[in-house]
Amino acid sequence: MNRVRGPQCPLVREASCASSPQRFLSFCLDSIGAERIRYTTEYTCEGRELNISCPENYQIHLVRANYGRLSIGICNDFGRLDWSVNCMSYKSFLIMQDRCAHKSSCGTHVSSSLFGDPCPGTLKYLEMQYHCVLGEYHLREAYLRIW
Incomplete structure (x- = not known):
C-alpha cells in the first residue's frame, strides 16, 4: 500500500492507494461538510475485464468514467511516450452509468468496440470512479463537485 498525493485523489491531502501491474485501484477519503465519503477509482486496461462490486446491501453510484x-x-x-494523453470517449460515463448504477456489482470487457476509439493507435484504459452507498441513498450535489 503506497501513500500518494495529487491528481488520483483530488481535494484529498493524502490517500492510500494499492496497485497491481494491469489493474490499478485507489481508495480515497474525501470530506464534504461533516461527512466522510469513501470513493474508489479503478483503472482497467484495454482488452481486460472490469469487475466491481460493493458490500452487501450497498449500491454503485458512479461519479466519473x-x-x-x-x-x-x-x-x-x-x-511508451508517443501515445496521446488527451484522449476521452465522451460516452464512457453514460455507458457505465447504464451498466452499473444502483447495482451491487457490474462488469464489462474494456474495448473500443464498446466505447468507440477516441485515439487510434493509442492503448487505452477505462478510469472509473464510484462510491458504494447504502440502499437508495442518493449523492448530494456537493459530492459531484470533486470532479
Missing part, C-alpha cells in the same frame, strides 16, 4: 488515456503512466508496461 473515461475510456481513453489521460496519463502516460497507466497501462503502459513498455514505457
